Amino acid sequence: MATDYDAPRKQEDESDSLDALKQSIPTKQNTSVDDEGDSSEYSLADGPDLSEAELDVVVLPPQENEFTCVECFLVKHHSQLAYENDLGPVCKDCAA
Numbered sequence: 001m002a003t004d005y006d007a008p009r010k011q012e013d014e015s016d017s018l019d020a021l022k023q024s025i026p027t028k029q030n031t032s033v034d035d036e037g038d039s040s041e042y043s044l045a046d047g048p049d050l051s052e053a054e055l056d057v058v059v060l061p062p063q064e065n066e067f068t069c070v071e072c073f074l075v076k077h078h079s080q081l082a083y084e085n086d087l088g089p090v091c092k093d094c095a096a
């Protein structure tokens, strides 16, 4: 039974892990209402689990083809790189 729900969710994980994580939590709550064994999963005392998961997905390091501009602090694609100063890369918007 559970496999029917897991299969599509795993695919979402790969393409959009952020959404999948947030969606999987409320979904578990709904399905576990019928399952007494899982009821502890959504007790309010389990707060730390949630915040930990959010921290994991919110902090995304720049990809290999991206950089963080030291002027505007935005993550830009490498095609937007104008030059690098002493502090680091500067995007074309800031260099203009």
Ligand SMILES: [Zn+2]
Pocket: 069, 070, 071, 072, 073, 074, 090, 091, 092, 093, 094
């Ligand atoms: Zn910039």
